Each structure stands twice: as C-alpha cells, then as structure tokens.
Amino acid sequence: MSMRRALIAVICAALLVALVAANRLVPSYDRQTRPISTSGAIGERVRTTAFEIRADHVSVGHTLVEKDGLGEKPQRTNGLWVLVWADLTGVDEPVTLDTAYLRTTDGHRYDTSDRMGFGSLDDTGSEPGLTRHGAIGFEIPPNRLAGARLVVGPAGGENRLGAQADIDLGLTPALARRMVADAPPEVAYDGAEYR
Amino acid sequence: MSRPEHEHPYDPHLQRPTYLPPEPAPAQAAPPRPPRRRGRFAPLIALVILLPAWLGFLTWRAANQSYAQNSYTVGSVVPRGQPGEFAGATWRLTSIAPAPPPPAGSLTRRPPGGATLVRAYLEVTPHTAAAAKAIYGCSFAGRDDRDRFWDTENSTDTDDGVSDDCSAPGLGARYLPAGRAQKVAVTFLVPTDAARSVRPLVRPTDRAPYVLFE
Numbered sequence: 001m002s003m004r005r006a007l008i009a010v011i012c013a014a015l016l017v018a019l020v021a022a023n024r025l026v027p028s029y030d031r032q033t034r035p036i037s038t039s040g041a042i043g044e045r046v047r048t049t050a051f052e053i054r055a056d057h058v059s060v061g062h063t064l065v066e067k068d069g070l071g072e073k074p075q076r077t078n079g080l081w082v083l084v085w086a087d088l089t090g091v092d093e094p095v096t097l098d099t100a101y102l103r104t105t106d107g108h109r110y111d112t113s114d115r116m117g118f119g120s121l122d123d124t125g126s127e128p129g130l131t132r133h134g135a136i137g138f139e140i141p142p143n144r145l146a147g148a149r150l151v152v153g154p155a156g157g158e159n160r161l162g163a164q165a166d167i168d169l170g171l172t173p174a175l176a177r178r179m180v181a182d183a184p185p186e187v188a189y190d191g192a193e194y195r
Numbered sequence: 196m197s198r199p200e201h202e203h204p205y206d207p208h209l210q211r212p213t214y215l216p217p218e219p220a221p222a223q224a225a226p227p228r229p230p231r232r233r234g235r236f237a238p239l240i241a242l243v244i245l246l247p248a249w250l251g252f253l254t255w256r257a258a259n260q261s262y263a264q265n266s267y268t269v270g271s272v273v274p275r276g277q278p279g280e281f282a283g284a285t286w287r288l289t290s291i292a293p294a295p296p297p298p299a300g301s302l303t304r305r306p307p308g309g310a311t312l313v314r315a316y317l318e319v320t321p322h323t324a325a326a327a328k329a330i331y332g333c334s335f336a337g338r339d340d341r342d343r344f345w346d347t348e349n350s351t352d353t354d355d356g357v358s359d360d361c362s363a364p365g366l367g368a369r370y371l372p373a374g375r376a377q378k379v380a381v382t383f384l385v386p387t388d389a390a391r392s393v394r395p396l397v398r399p400t401d402r403a404p405y406v407l408f409e
Contacts, residue, residue, distance in 0.1 A: 011239070093266055093344040128343040129386030130310055194307035 035099075035153050035164035042170045048163035050154045051095040051126070055086040055167050060145070060179050061187025064137060066117050068191065075115050080142045080180065081187050083135040084150050084169065087195060088126040096125030097152045099159055102138050103166075105147035113139045119191030122152065134192025142183075146176035267336055267344045267396060270404025281406055282399035283326025284319055285376075288408035291315040293390050294382060311390040312348065313337065313383045317397070317408070319361060320376045327370040332401045333361035337383035340392035348384040 040046035045054040060083070063076045082102065088095070100122040102110045112122055121134030136150070148171055153164035171179075273279035278287040294312040296305060306312050315337075321327035337345040347359070356364055357380040363369040371377050385393050396405040 092342065094346050127345050127384070129389065130307070130384065194310065 033160040035159045035162045037151075037164040037166045039166045039168070041168045044167075046165040046167060048091075048165055050091055050093075050163035051097075051165075052089045052091060053086050053152060053165050053167070055084055055150055055169065057085050058169055058171065058179075059083045059085065059135075059187050060183045061185065062183060063186045064113075064116065065186050065188045066119070066190070067188060068117065068119065073117070074186070077113075077139045079139050080145065080183060081113075082138045082140055082145065082148075083187055083189060084138070085133070085135045086121060086150075087131050087133050088121055088192075089131040090126050090128045092128055094125060094127045095154045097122035097136070098155055099151070099153035099164070100136050101151050102140060102144075102148045103151055104140075104144040106144070108144060110138050110140045110144070113137050115139070116189070117191075119189070121192045124192040131195040132192045133195050135189055137189070142180040145180060146171055146173040148176075267338065268404045269338075269396065269407045272407045272409060275409045279406055279408070281397075282330050282403060283323060284321040284330050284399065286397060286399070286406070286408075287318045288395060289316045289318050289378075291393075291395065306384055309387055310384055311387045313385055313390050313393050315381050315383075315395040315408075316357070317379045317381070317395065318376045319371060319379050321371050321373050324370070324373045327373050330361045330399050331370055334398045334401070335360075335381040336396040336398075336405065337381075337385060337393045338396055338407065339385065339389040339394075341389070343389065344396075345383045345385050345389075345393070348382045 036049070038046050038048045042055045042057070045052060061081045063074050064081045064083075066073045066075070084102075088097070100112045104110070112120065116137035118124070119134070120137055121132060122136045124132060124134060126132040136152070140148070148169055150167040150169055151164060152167075153159050153162055155162045271279070271281075273286070273288070275288075278285050280286075291313065294314040297312075315335075319330070321330060335347050337347075349359075357378045358364040358371075359380055359382070361371060361379065363371055363377070381395055383393055383395075395408050397408065398405050
C-alpha cells in the first residue's frame, strides 16, 4: 500500500515538473508569429508559399557600377560590395522582397544597401510564372563574408507568419578569403531582367 | 458393563478414531485478485504518449498552414458583357485579348520568352464630377483561372492615345470628364498559359475591394 502511494506521489511530482517545463517551453509571441522560413543552399530552388528563389552565385567588388539609360554610376564602399545573383518568381501574386539581409555567422544582420538603385532584384520583384534574374546588393565588412546566409521575404517589419527563404551561400572561410583577396575594383550591375 | 454389539469402538458417531487424518479445514474463499498494474496505468501511459503527439501535430499543422493573405480581395463579379455600377461610375469590359507585338520604335519592350502581353479595354462613365474625382486613384490587376494575380504592365505603350488609368488621356493629371464614356486600356504581362484566361480586376477607389470582370 505504501509502495503504491509512493509511486503515485512520484508520478504526481514528475507531472508537476513536466507541467512547469512545458510552460517554460511556450514560445514568445514574436517567436510564434515570426516568418515561416524555408532553408536552402546556393544553386537550389527554394520554394515558399509566396515566391520561389534560386541564388546562383555571389560576386564582390570595391565599387558598384550601376548602368542604366543615363549612364554609369560608380559607388565606392568602405567595406565590400556583395551582390547575390538569383532567379525570383512569384507563386500566386506579384512579389517584392521587402525583407532582404545577409546574416553572418556571428549573428550580425546587414540589410540591402540603399545606395543600390531600384533595379535590384529585391525591389523589382517578380510575378507568377515570370522569372526575373538579378542581384541583391549589400555593403559589408570583408571579414564578415565567410558563412554569410541570404534571408529574404516579401514583407517588411510586419512579415508575421509570412514566407521567408534562408539560403546558405556556400561561403566557406577559404572561399571567402579568396574572394576578398581577389575582389576586383569594380562590380557591374545593370538591373534585373526577365529570364 | 459390557458394550452393546452394535457399538463399534470406531463408530464415528461415538468416537473419532485418533489415527485417522484430520478432516481438511473447510475451504476458504480465495481473496479477490488485484487488478493488473498494466491495466491501471494504461490510460496514464496513453495520455503521456497521445497528448504530446496531438500537440506536436497541431504545432506542425500550424507551422505548415499558409497565413498569407491574398492582396486582391474580390468584392464583386461582373458577368461577361454586363456593365457594373461602382463608386458612382459605370464600368464595362469591352474587350480583352493578347496584344500584338509592339511595333518597332515603341517604348514597349517585347515580352520575354514564354510570356504574352494581354490588353483589356474598359469603358468608364463617371456620373458626376465627384465620382470622377473619387475614381481618379483607381487601380487594376489581372487574375487567371488558377487564381494567380498580376499587376498591370506599366512599361507599355498602347500607341492608341487611350488612357491607362482613370485620368483623362494626355499630359497632366486631369479627372475623367463626368457623364461621358471614356476608354481605358490596361495591359498585363502574363505567362502564355494564362493569356486566354486572364481577366481584369478593377479597384474603383483605393479603399474599395476589387471587381472582377468575367
């Protein structure tokens, strides 16, 4: 009899501990409503509920030269221009990438450079069935290139439970070192185009 | 005193022989068997397994559910060939068809491979000057039979002097004249597989839901 009572007491205590632990596991509101992220890697097609993206390569340089109908516009950076080239397609409706940033291995976040013109892929966006190819531009310190990931989504600050793609750009430390060391003085961009 | 003949010394009624084995004690009723432990804890075990499984399923379902709101809320549908009355104006879809390739020298770029330009013509008649002002900020979109949406293609040149929004054609921002039917042309760049089924959506004012013209 006493054994049974002891067993029940142990089970009750365990359930109580489990209850407290479960309560602590309840995610915060921000965590519950953060964007629904789909992971992928460079070269892969990442499909979310709102858009499809395939990052194909990364180019770097010290000066961005944008070419448009009015000529060339060189813009030098103190850091490094990083252009992530990708194909973007809307799924059910037009999409622009109002959220686009590079997340570095040490947790820093670099938003797109607002010095890049409106021809960038994130601004131009795409529509269902019509794939656009272009680049998303960032200015970052050269020592933060290794391990950087591209995070993009269609809505800005209120992208609650919205679609998001999180892409590993394959920038290993060795590759990043080589890219920084061999970075050309200029990297050119002339806007996003339909495929 | 002699013992009677029939009184046998071993007569059980008289004397119990001492060498016989004692009668077995009357059988006692067996105590009730306790229920098996496994049976008693089964509901608890089931709860411990099923509850997390159910919560896990709910979490998985919530995580995979699309919360994306469609940006193009269709409030009404106007049957083919019929006019619609919205925001104090009469709207009618007069034609919709794939547009011919842009002529040489046009501002319109040729559609990319696998895409087609589709042009819709609408007739808009604001009944009053106030209605013409109200619909000045109207917008358009296209929807196909697979519920895909496209914005209008702005970099096109209709080459026919027809307005591509709810303002009077020509330079400057002017309201449509009240009481007169005006042609408005809207162009969509869509994948070729949507060219036959795409239909225009009209948002008469910036706060109104879209109207689908079939």
